[in-house]
Amino acid sequence: MRYIEPHAHMVSRTTDDYERMALAGCEAVCEPAFWAGFDRSSPAGFYDYFSQLTEHEPKRAAKFGLKHFCWLCINSKEAEDVKFAEEVIALIPKFLGRENVLGIGEIGLNKNSRNELCVLEMQVELAAQFNQLILVHTPHLEDKLKGTRLILEVLKSDKRIIPERVIIDHVEEHTVEMVLDCGMWAGMTLYPETKCTPARAIDILETYGSERLWLNSACDWGMSDPLAVPKTALEMKKRGHLASAIEKVIYQNPKNFLKQSPKFKILRS
């Protein structure tokens, strides 16, 4: 069954994962800029990372027949130093014209600090200025509720931001409704222990319907599963969901959101 992986950190994954994803039916993978597990020591580190996302990683994906797209930003874990963040943000416009860049992401909050909020606002401004799609990371665990509320306040207060062009990722049962009520998209991340499970993600679909919802693995350098999306599709099948309903969630929905960027073109669309 074909699917799109809308959030995977492939720079931290091996070619085995690319192969498995391709075999499982993946047609495109989208990679937001994120925290590498350590703080980069200079803006030049981000320049190299953005080059990796826009030049090297698409070639790696292409060897497995996969289209690779990316998002650019400074992530919230590296946003406490505002001056540093400003220097990184100043680099981003140089890369926005590259053919696989879909928008600004994954911006958001981590510990919900004032400086993180300031850097979020700067990147929302950047997205508005350059008419970019926005992909948002919501904080982990006990910080998620507060962070989601703060993020939505920032986005709603800027009238240039069109809700349908924003995806709020890593929603769970206590945040999904407030995101959908704003008219934005909500991403359910199938990540061990700290985020959703396939069963809970399907519960959310059955409760709220499948409009403006997508699934992703957010697989990265931690223990995570690049096949979480097709495994959830299988779980949906076990629950009796029709093939058309499953394809809507794992293929049509991400395609419908992402094609709002004219750069999102995949074969056999």
Added chain:
Amino acid sequence: MTRQQILDLYFLGARHQLVELAAFLDRVERADGKDDFRLKNFRAALAKLNGKKKNKAKNVLLAFSDPTVKPIAKATAKGATGAYPK
């Protein structure tokens, strides 16, 4: 799916998770030392499973969540602990 079908599909997995939860509590209570805010949070969240009130998963997540609304002055750590010291 009917309730029977859901039970057929998920009961054994849920039973397994409940036994794991019970074993975790046994393990913690067997060990010397005091509870910290995480365990207090955990017990409060566990209480949300009782009764017929709906949205148990949501209420458990809310029980672990930071309920404050203002940004903090400075982030002094990167990670989250899983519970909020109320």
